Amino acid sequence: MADNIETGLSDDTRGWIAKQSGHDIKDETVWLSALTHGSTGEEFDYQRLEFLGDRVLGLTVAEWLYDLTDAAEGKLSQRLNALVSRATCARVAREIGLPDHIRLGKQARTDGGLDSDNILGDVVEAIIGACFIEHGFEAARAMVRRWWGDAVEGRAGQSKHPKSALQEWAAGNRRKMPEYELVERSGPDHALRFTVRVSIKGVGEETGEGDSKQQAETKAAERFLKRHG
Missing domain, CATH: 1.10.1520.10 (Ribonuclease III domain)
Structure with missing residues (x-):
């Protein structure tokens, strides 16, 4: 298998x-x-x-x-x-x-x-x-x-959770759902760093960094809510 x-x-x-x-x-x-x-x-x-x-x-x-x-x-x-x-x-x-x-x-x-x-x-x-x-x-x-x-x-x-909060913010404001995109993956396998961009059409976009894609997505969602929420 x-x-x-x-x-x-x-x-x-x-x-x-x-x-x-x-x-x-x-x-x-x-x-x-x-x-x-x-x-x-x-x-x-x-x-x-x-x-x-x-x-x-x-x-x-x-x-x-x-x-x-x-x-x-x-x-x-x-x-x-x-x-x-x-x-x-x-x-x-x-x-x-x-x-x-x-x-x-x-x-x-x-x-x-x-x-x-x-x-x-x-x-x-x-x-x-x-x-x-x-x-x-x-x-x-x-x-x-x-x-x-x-x-x-x-x-x-x-x-x-910031990603959940952003999803609900988008739904409540009749916006399209957030889209997450991996911008960069860098560093050695034991210390990878991820940069992710989150965007909502017609509103804007923000990026976040982290040790995993999930962490980077969370940071991006936090920044988006602080700026646009």
Whole structure:
């Protein structure tokens, strides 16, 4: 197998899945797919489950907001877009300890894949999709409500991650979502430095630096919010 990836779920990952879903695993291959990135060279990965989980997440949060507030459709849409954004999904992934269980190829791991909002966001949606397949909509819905509780109920307060805050700022101001671009990668492998540019069409752009792409993106988002937020 490519990059010597383990062929099955570890006991630790099996326990983590059972805790998150509230149910014992019935079909291990579903969860293996949900946690597997294409860089592993496996014949299966998370993409199909991510497609499904994205829809389950959207419906769950839309229903939640509908019940929670009598806001007009426009406001509901803005809030929904922010809550199911890639940045919010990635923040949830970190909060539940998902990076420890993602199956990445060696190069993707070296490139900082476990810090990537795109990968973390996709895999958290794939896990939702896997829960839906294994245990049905109610189980998947309950899991989403546990994971998204702080965000939906507004308990996250001022500790919100800069990238999440920028995503919500863009949605709330009817702007296109932030776009992050790697400008420079420099230094030896043991001391890499990354420079990233974040831009929002029609508003502006800022750059940030860090020891990882994620850190550089965070710094860029912080600067953007300070100047334009």
